[in-house]
Amino acid sequence: MSFKTCLRVVVVLTVGCMTAACSTPYTRQDAATGSFAFGLWGDMPYKKAGDAAKLPAVLDSLNASDIAFSLYDGDIKDGSSRCTDEIYTEALTMFNTLKKPVVYVPGDNEWTDCHRTNNGSMDPLERLDHIRKVMFASPHSLGQITLPLEHQGKPGEAYVENTRLFYQGITFAGFNVPGSNNNHIAIPGQCSFHSQRSAADCDKANAEYLARDAANIRWLAETFEHARRDGSKGVVLVVQAQPGFDMPESEDVDETRLPDVSGYRAFMAAVTHETERFAGQVLFVHGDMHVFKIDKPLYGPWNPLANFTRLGTFGSPSLHWVKVTVKPDTANVFFIEPVWVKQP
16 A cells, blocks of 8 residues: 555644734743744745745744744745756845744755756756755854754755754754655656756766665654654654655556656655654655645555644745644644735
Protein backbone atom coordinates (compact mmCIF):
# COMPACT_ATOMS: atom_id res chain seq x y z
CA MET A 1 0.00 0.00 0.00
CA SER A 2 1.38 3.42 -0.89
CA PHE A 3 1.94 6.06 1.74
CA LYS A 4 -0.79 8.31 0.33
CA THR A 5 -3.47 6.17 -1.23
CA CYS A 6 -6.15 5.44 1.30
CA LEU A 7 -7.03 8.40 3.48
CA ARG A 8 -8.49 11.49 1.82
CA VAL A 9 -10.21 13.15 4.75
CA VAL A 10 -9.46 16.85 4.90
CA VAL A 11 -9.68 18.11 8.44
CA VAL A 12 -9.94 21.87 8.91
CA LEU A 13 -9.30 22.43 12.57
CA THR A 14 -10.17 26.11 12.74
CA VAL A 15 -11.66 28.20 9.97
CA GLY A 16 -13.63 31.36 9.48
CA CYS A 17 -11.44 34.12 10.90
CA MET A 18 -11.77 36.86 8.32
CA THR A 19 -9.59 39.63 9.75
CA ALA A 20 -6.10 40.36 8.59
CA ALA A 21 -4.39 39.28 11.80
CA CYS A 22 -6.72 36.62 13.21
CA SER A 23 -5.00 36.53 16.56
CA THR A 24 -5.18 37.49 20.21
CA PRO A 25 -2.29 38.59 22.41
CA TYR A 26 -0.37 36.12 24.52
CA THR A 27 -1.32 35.81 28.17
CA ARG A 28 0.75 34.91 31.19
CA GLN A 29 -1.03 31.56 31.25
CA ASP A 30 0.05 30.87 27.65
CA ALA A 31 3.66 31.50 28.54
CA ALA A 32 3.44 29.37 31.66
CA THR A 33 2.04 26.35 29.82
CA GLY A 34 4.46 26.67 26.90
CA SER A 35 1.75 27.54 24.37
CA PHE A 36 2.87 29.64 21.41
CA ALA A 37 2.01 30.20 17.75
CA PHE A 38 4.00 30.28 14.52
CA GLY A 39 3.14 31.22 10.94
CA LEU A 40 3.53 29.38 7.62
CA TRP A 41 3.60 30.97 4.18
CA GLY A 42 5.26 30.67 0.78
CA ASP A 43 4.89 30.61 -3.01
CA MET A 44 4.75 34.42 -3.16
CA PRO A 45 5.10 37.00 -4.57
CA TYR A 46 4.66 36.04 -8.22
CA LYS A 47 5.09 39.25 -10.19
CA LYS A 48 3.39 37.87 -13.31
CA ALA A 49 0.31 37.11 -11.21
CA GLY A 50 0.14 40.69 -9.97
CA ASP A 51 1.11 39.80 -6.41
CA ALA A 52 3.14 42.94 -5.77
CA ALA A 53 0.04 44.90 -4.79
CA LYS A 54 -1.16 42.11 -2.48
CA LEU A 55 2.06 41.31 -0.65
CA PRO A 56 2.13 44.31 1.76
CA ALA A 57 -1.17 43.17 3.30
CA VAL A 58 0.33 39.72 3.98
CA LEU A 59 3.40 41.23 5.62
CA ASP A 60 1.21 43.59 7.67
CA SER A 61 -0.94 40.65 8.76
CA LEU A 62 2.07 38.63 9.87
CA ASN A 63 3.48 41.65 11.71
CA ALA A 64 0.17 42.32 13.48
CA SER A 65 -0.20 38.73 14.67
CA ASP A 66 0.98 37.17 17.93
CA ILE A 67 3.19 34.54 16.27
CA ALA A 68 6.64 33.94 17.72
CA PHE A 69 8.16 33.44 14.25
CA SER A 70 7.24 32.20 10.77
CA LEU A 71 8.55 29.69 8.27
CA TYR A 72 8.50 30.31 4.52
CA ASP A 73 8.26 27.13 2.43
CA GLY A 74 9.88 28.28 -0.80
CA ASP A 75 9.28 29.86 -4.21
CA ILE A 76 10.24 33.52 -3.86
CA LYS A 77 9.41 34.01 -7.58
CA ASP A 78 7.19 32.52 -10.26
CA GLY A 79 8.35 29.67 -12.47
CA SER A 80 8.57 31.56 -15.74
CA SER A 81 10.78 34.55 -14.92
CA ARG A 82 14.53 35.02 -14.90
CA CYS A 83 16.60 33.89 -11.92
CA THR A 84 18.57 37.13 -11.68
CA ASP A 85 20.51 38.20 -8.58
CA GLU A 86 17.97 40.86 -7.65
CA ILE A 87 15.32 38.17 -7.10
CA TYR A 88 17.20 37.02 -4.00
CA THR A 89 17.98 40.50 -2.69
CA GLU A 90 14.31 41.44 -3.11
CA ALA A 91 13.38 38.33 -1.10
CA LEU A 92 15.77 39.36 1.67
CA THR A 93 14.11 42.76 1.76
CA MET A 94 10.70 41.06 2.01
CA PHE A 95 11.79 38.78 4.84
CA ASN A 96 13.50 41.57 6.74
CA THR A 97 10.28 43.61 6.61
CA LEU A 98 8.95 41.16 9.18
CA LYS A 99 9.29 42.20 12.81
CA LYS A 100 9.53 38.59 14.01
CA PRO A 101 12.04 35.94 12.88
CA VAL A 102 11.41 34.08 9.63
CA VAL A 103 13.06 30.83 8.54
CA TYR A 104 13.48 30.42 4.78
CA VAL A 105 13.33 27.07 2.95
CA PRO A 106 14.35 27.10 -0.76
CA GLY A 107 11.92 26.27 -3.56
CA ASP A 108 12.28 25.03 -7.12
CA ASN A 109 11.52 28.36 -8.79
CA GLU A 110 14.64 29.95 -7.36
CA TRP A 111 17.10 27.24 -8.35
CA THR A 112 15.92 23.86 -9.70
CA ASP A 113 14.00 25.37 -12.62
CA CYS A 114 16.41 28.15 -13.52
CA HIS A 115 17.67 26.08 -16.50
CA ARG A 116 14.42 26.82 -18.37
CA THR A 117 14.77 29.16 -21.30
CA ASN A 118 12.12 31.51 -19.86
CA ASN A 119 14.15 31.59 -16.63
CA GLY A 120 17.24 32.76 -18.49
CA SER A 121 18.83 29.35 -19.22
CA MET A 122 20.86 29.68 -16.04
CA ASP A 123 22.79 26.94 -14.26
CA PRO A 124 20.67 25.61 -11.36
CA LEU A 125 23.72 24.46 -9.43
CA GLU A 126 25.29 27.92 -9.67
CA ARG A 127 22.00 29.44 -8.51
CA LEU A 128 21.92 27.03 -5.56
CA ASP A 129 25.44 28.11 -4.62
CA HIS A 130 24.25 31.72 -4.82
CA ILE A 131 21.32 30.96 -2.50
CA ARG A 132 23.67 29.38 0.01
CA LYS A 133 25.92 32.45 0.00
CA VAL A 134 23.25 35.14 -0.04
CA MET A 135 20.22 33.71 1.75
CA PHE A 136 22.20 31.84 4.43
CA ALA A 137 25.09 34.21 5.05
CA SER A 138 24.29 34.25 8.77
CA PRO A 139 23.68 31.38 11.18
CA HIS A 140 20.60 33.24 12.39
CA SER A 141 17.13 33.46 10.91
CA LEU A 142 15.98 36.37 8.79
CA GLY A 143 13.66 39.11 10.08
CA GLN A 144 14.15 42.24 12.20
CA ILE A 145 14.40 40.03 15.28
CA THR A 146 16.39 36.88 14.63
CA LEU A 147 16.65 33.42 16.10
CA PRO A 148 19.84 31.35 16.20
CA LEU A 149 19.48 28.31 13.94
CA GLU A 150 21.38 25.08 13.68
CA HIS A 151 22.59 24.43 10.13
CA GLN A 152 23.75 21.24 8.45
CA GLY A 153 26.58 23.11 6.70
CA LYS A 154 28.65 26.24 7.19
CA PRO A 155 27.50 29.61 5.76
CA GLY A 156 27.87 29.60 1.99
CA GLU A 157 28.63 25.87 1.82
CA ALA A 158 26.66 22.77 0.90
CA TYR A 159 23.52 22.03 2.92
CA VAL A 160 23.68 25.22 4.99
CA GLU A 161 20.06 25.68 3.89
CA ASN A 162 18.99 22.71 6.03
CA THR A 163 18.10 24.25 9.37
CA ARG A 164 16.86 23.22 12.79
CA LEU A 165 15.33 24.98 15.77
CA PHE A 166 14.16 23.74 19.17
CA TYR A 167 11.50 26.07 20.54
CA GLN A 168 9.46 25.56 23.73
CA GLY A 169 9.27 21.80 23.48
CA ILE A 170 8.89 21.53 19.69
CA THR A 171 11.58 20.60 17.16
CA PHE A 172 11.51 22.40 13.79
CA ALA A 173 13.55 21.40 10.76
CA GLY A 174 13.76 22.82 7.23
CA PHE A 175 14.98 20.81 4.24
CA ASN A 176 16.02 21.63 0.69
CA VAL A 177 13.48 19.32 -0.97
CA PRO A 178 12.15 21.34 -3.93
CA GLY A 179 9.67 20.75 -6.69
CA SER A 180 10.50 19.44 -10.14
CA ASN A 181 11.15 16.02 -8.61
CA ASN A 182 13.83 17.20 -6.19
CA ASN A 183 16.19 18.00 -9.12
CA HIS A 184 16.14 14.31 -10.09
CA ILE A 185 15.88 13.87 -13.87
CA ALA A 186 14.18 10.50 -14.29
CA ILE A 187 12.04 10.84 -17.43
CA PRO A 188 13.48 10.51 -20.97
CA GLY A 189 13.44 13.85 -22.72
CA GLN A 190 13.05 15.80 -19.49
CA CYS A 191 16.63 17.05 -19.62
CA SER A 192 16.10 19.26 -22.66
CA PHE A 193 12.41 20.07 -22.17
CA HIS A 194 12.07 23.88 -22.40
CA SER A 195 15.79 23.95 -21.72
CA GLN A 196 19.21 24.21 -23.35
CA ARG A 197 20.83 21.77 -20.93
CA SER A 198 23.25 19.17 -22.21
CA ALA A 199 23.40 15.54 -21.13
CA ALA A 200 26.45 16.43 -19.04
CA ASP A 201 24.46 19.15 -17.27
CA CYS A 202 21.76 16.64 -16.40
CA ASP A 203 24.31 14.12 -15.15
CA LYS A 204 25.58 16.83 -12.78
CA ALA A 205 22.01 17.53 -11.67
CA ASN A 206 21.40 13.89 -10.81
CA ALA A 207 24.69 13.67 -8.94
CA GLU A 208 23.68 16.76 -6.96
CA TYR A 209 20.31 15.21 -6.18
CA LEU A 210 21.82 11.97 -4.89
CA ALA A 211 24.26 13.75 -2.59
CA ARG A 212 21.66 16.20 -1.24
CA ASP A 213 19.04 13.48 -0.79
CA ALA A 214 21.47 11.53 1.37
CA ALA A 215 22.26 14.69 3.35
CA ASN A 216 18.55 15.41 3.83
CA ILE A 217 17.96 11.90 5.19
CA ARG A 218 20.86 12.31 7.61
CA TRP A 219 19.43 15.66 8.76
CA LEU A 220 16.02 14.03 9.22
CA ALA A 221 17.43 11.19 11.34
CA GLU A 222 19.40 13.66 13.47
CA THR A 223 16.30 15.83 13.87
CA PHE A 224 14.24 12.98 15.31
CA GLU A 225 17.16 11.89 17.46
CA HIS A 226 17.29 15.43 18.90
CA ALA A 227 13.51 15.42 19.36
CA ARG A 228 13.55 12.16 21.30
CA ARG A 229 16.53 13.26 23.39
CA ASP A 230 14.98 16.66 24.20
CA GLY A 231 11.54 15.22 24.93
CA SER A 232 9.82 17.11 22.11
CA LYS A 233 6.05 16.73 22.03
CA GLY A 234 6.05 17.49 18.32
CA VAL A 235 8.25 17.75 15.24
CA VAL A 236 7.61 20.21 12.38
CA LEU A 237 9.20 19.29 9.03
CA VAL A 238 9.17 21.98 6.31
CA VAL A 239 9.94 21.40 2.62
CA GLN A 240 8.82 23.16 -0.56
CA ALA A 241 7.76 20.21 -2.70
CA GLN A 242 4.51 18.30 -2.69
CA PRO A 243 6.28 14.92 -2.52
CA GLY A 244 3.67 12.68 -4.13
CA PHE A 245 0.74 12.75 -1.71
CA ASP A 246 -1.65 13.95 -4.39
CA MET A 247 -0.75 11.87 -7.42
CA PRO A 248 -3.80 10.64 -9.45
CA GLU A 249 -5.71 7.82 -7.84
CA SER A 250 -5.38 4.30 -9.26
CA GLU A 251 -6.40 0.85 -8.07
CA ASP A 252 -3.60 -0.88 -9.97
CA VAL A 253 -0.59 1.42 -9.70
CA ASP A 254 1.41 2.54 -6.68
CA GLU A 255 1.58 6.20 -7.64
CA THR A 256 4.60 6.80 -5.41
CA ARG A 257 6.60 4.54 -7.76
CA LEU A 258 6.01 6.79 -10.77
CA PRO A 259 9.06 8.62 -12.16
CA ASP A 260 7.39 12.02 -11.60
CA VAL A 261 7.99 11.70 -7.84
CA SER A 262 10.96 9.34 -7.80
CA GLY A 263 13.14 12.07 -6.31
CA TYR A 264 11.12 12.02 -3.09
CA ARG A 265 10.91 8.27 -2.55
CA ALA A 266 13.89 7.72 -0.28
CA PHE A 267 13.23 10.84 1.79
CA MET A 268 9.55 9.99 2.34
CA ALA A 269 10.43 6.41 3.26
CA ALA A 270 12.73 7.87 5.91
CA VAL A 271 9.95 10.23 7.09
CA THR A 272 7.64 7.23 7.45
CA HIS A 273 10.25 5.28 9.39
CA GLU A 274 11.01 8.14 11.78
CA THR A 275 7.33 8.96 12.33
CA GLU A 276 6.58 5.36 13.26
CA ARG A 277 9.29 5.49 15.91
CA PHE A 278 8.27 8.87 17.35
CA ALA A 279 5.81 9.09 20.23
CA GLY A 280 4.73 12.67 19.56
CA GLN A 281 3.00 14.46 16.69
CA VAL A 282 4.64 15.15 13.31
CA LEU A 283 3.50 18.12 11.22
CA PHE A 284 4.76 17.93 7.62
CA VAL A 285 4.52 21.32 5.88
CA HIS A 286 4.93 21.98 2.17
CA GLY A 287 4.03 24.49 -0.52
CA ASP A 288 4.09 23.88 -4.28
CA MET A 289 0.32 23.24 -4.65
CA HIS A 290 -0.71 26.78 -3.66
CA VAL A 291 -3.70 25.18 -1.92
CA PHE A 292 -4.45 25.10 1.80
CA LYS A 293 -4.93 21.47 2.74
CA ILE A 294 -4.80 19.31 5.86
CA ASP A 295 -4.96 15.52 5.83
CA LYS A 296 -3.28 12.32 7.04
CA PRO A 297 -1.89 10.72 3.87
CA LEU A 298 1.09 8.80 5.27
CA TYR A 299 0.78 5.06 5.80
CA GLY A 300 2.68 2.52 7.82
CA PRO A 301 2.43 -1.21 7.06
CA TRP A 302 -1.38 -1.33 7.40
CA ASN A 303 -2.92 1.84 8.71
CA PRO A 304 -2.53 5.61 8.37
CA LEU A 305 -0.03 7.04 10.80
CA ALA A 306 -2.26 8.84 13.28
CA ASN A 307 0.56 11.05 14.55
CA PHE A 308 1.38 12.41 11.05
CA THR A 309 -0.41 15.44 9.59
CA ARG A 310 0.27 17.02 6.20
CA LEU A 311 -0.29 20.76 5.86
CA GLY A 312 -0.21 22.38 2.42
CA THR A 313 0.07 26.18 2.51
CA PHE A 314 -1.49 28.92 0.40
CA GLY A 315 0.32 30.40 -2.59
CA SER A 316 -0.06 32.81 -5.48
CA PRO A 317 -2.56 34.11 -6.44
CA SER A 318 -4.11 33.29 -3.01
CA LEU A 319 -1.93 35.39 -0.75
CA HIS A 320 -2.87 34.18 2.72
CA TRP A 321 -0.97 32.40 5.48
CA VAL A 322 -1.49 29.71 8.11
CA LYS A 323 -1.27 30.11 11.86
CA VAL A 324 -0.39 27.08 13.99
CA THR A 325 -0.91 27.26 17.73
CA VAL A 326 1.15 24.81 19.75
CA LYS A 327 -0.35 23.36 22.91
CA PRO A 328 2.24 20.83 24.12
CA ASP A 329 0.02 19.47 26.90
CA THR A 330 -2.69 18.30 24.48
CA ALA A 331 -2.83 15.09 22.46
CA ASN A 332 -2.91 16.78 19.05
CA VAL A 333 -0.30 19.45 19.94
CA PHE A 334 -0.85 21.44 16.71
CA PHE A 335 -3.97 23.54 16.12
CA ILE A 336 -4.17 24.88 12.58
CA GLU A 337 -5.95 28.03 11.42
CA PRO A 338 -5.96 29.60 7.94
CA VAL A 339 -5.49 33.37 8.14
CA TRP A 340 -7.42 35.19 5.43
CA VAL A 341 -5.72 38.41 4.41
CA LYS A 342 -7.99 41.18 3.20
CA GLN A 343 -6.52 42.55 0.01
CA PRO A 344 -6.62 46.23 -1.07
